[in-house]
Amino acid sequence: MRTSVECRRIRSIGTLAATVTAAGLLLISCGGDGSPPRPTESGKITLTEMDYYSSEPGRSALAKQLTRCGKPAGVTIKRQIVPDLRTKVLQLANSRALPDLILLDNPDLQQLAATGALADLGAAGVKTDGMYPNIVAAGKYRGKQYGVAPGVNQLALYYNTSMLEKAGIKPPATWDELRIAAKKLAQGDKVHGIGFAVPATEEGSFQFESFFFSAGASLKKLDSPEAVSALSLLKDLVASGSAPKDVLSWNQMNVGEQFANGSLAMMINGPWELPLLRKAGMKDFGIVPVPAPAWGTSSGALGGEVWAAGSGGDKSRKAAEVIKCMVSKGNSLEWAKLTNYVPSDPEVAAEFSAAVPAMKTFVETIGSAKSRTAEVGPDYPKYSQALWTAVQAALSGSKSPGAALTDAQKQATQ
Secondary structure: OOOOHHHOOOOOOOOHHHHHHHHHHHHHHOOOOOOOOOEOOOOOEEEEEEEOOOOOOHHHHHHHHHHHHHHHHOEEEEEEEOOOHHHHHHHHHOOOOOOOEEEEEHHHHHHHHOOOOEOOOOOOOOOOOOOOHHHHHHOEEOOEEOOEOOEEEOOEEEEEHHHHHHHOOOOOOEHHHHHHHHHHHOEOOOEEOOEOOOOOOHHHHHHHHHHHHHOOOOOOOOOOHHHHHHHHHHHHHHHOOOOOHHHHOOOHHHHHHHHHOOOEOEEEEOHHHHHHHHHOOOOOEEEEOOOEOOOOOOOOEOEOEEEEEEOOOHHHHHHHHHHHHHOOHHHHHHHHHHHOOEEOOHHHHHHHHHHOHHHHHHHHHHHHOEOOOOOOHHHHHHHHHHHHHHHHHHHHOOOOHHHHHHHHHHHHHO
16 A cells, blocks of 8 residues: 555445446446547547546646656546545446556555456566566566556654664664663653554554564464564553554554654654655654564565556557556656655666665665565455454454454454
């Protein structure tokens, strides 16, 4: 899940069956239904596009890139911004009425691809050679490339440099160090040692998965000992007062605001918070990988969007031409600088990191980030909902971490 302002949305996790009934109402507004391309008055073909970038600078930057990439393909692009994009495209997919171009949150891709309504971008000539393997894998379904990312993101640990220096603490690298540091840095209700966002949404799962994956846990078995250890860590941080109980309702922007105003000494967050910190005038911070247990390696969920195309003959081929341009090195670097994404190409990512030092940790760790759909495929929404439900239960004290995750496994596999 990209977790910029655009992806910090409460997203419906209803099944495809629950959305099919509304599909008929939406057919008129979108292309990608297999009909022949229709030239405009200027002789160009019009492609329809959907994304959820409603805020700046992404809104204007995306429009600019679409216009730029439409020209060499000989198309004009009619853009539509849809806040709850996942729900709408699933509705449209069942009637083969998808738009020609879609910028979709990467964990939603496989569920959409499973409907058969997406074009195989690999067969259409979109190349992924040289990109990070985990990023390429996040765009695949049953061996075919249905999505390609211009850039991605994941989480890291931000820390207030002055607070840690004053307390004589080094940035924590392990869970034990994190527990000690967060407790020592806490000052009652005035300052908490650490903050994170685990609301009852995909955002909550996304944040928890950084600890979950770092422990070596698998989404196929939500109640494994590794998973229980990760949830126990977060429960301990809240129960000890090192983290506030507000984490159960905060979103990532809330966490960033608390860190910026000095109410948190450390936070788990993504690179999309850098503009907020700059705007607040905060310069006294550092960024390191999310701490891992003694037996694990720091890892997290892969965030960000992928470009996909509706299956529609000649229009699909034109859409693929546009996507090639959108994920090109030059455009991905421009996109990264505007959105604080890590470019999908390691060479471009290294260039970006050199130009923007604050992104160094995110660039260095992006290769270890895990696709949320790699293990459970189109069923990921069920597992995610079960996971955030377990986190809510454990951190609120209504269930033990073990009991909460046992219930989550049953919920996900029903």
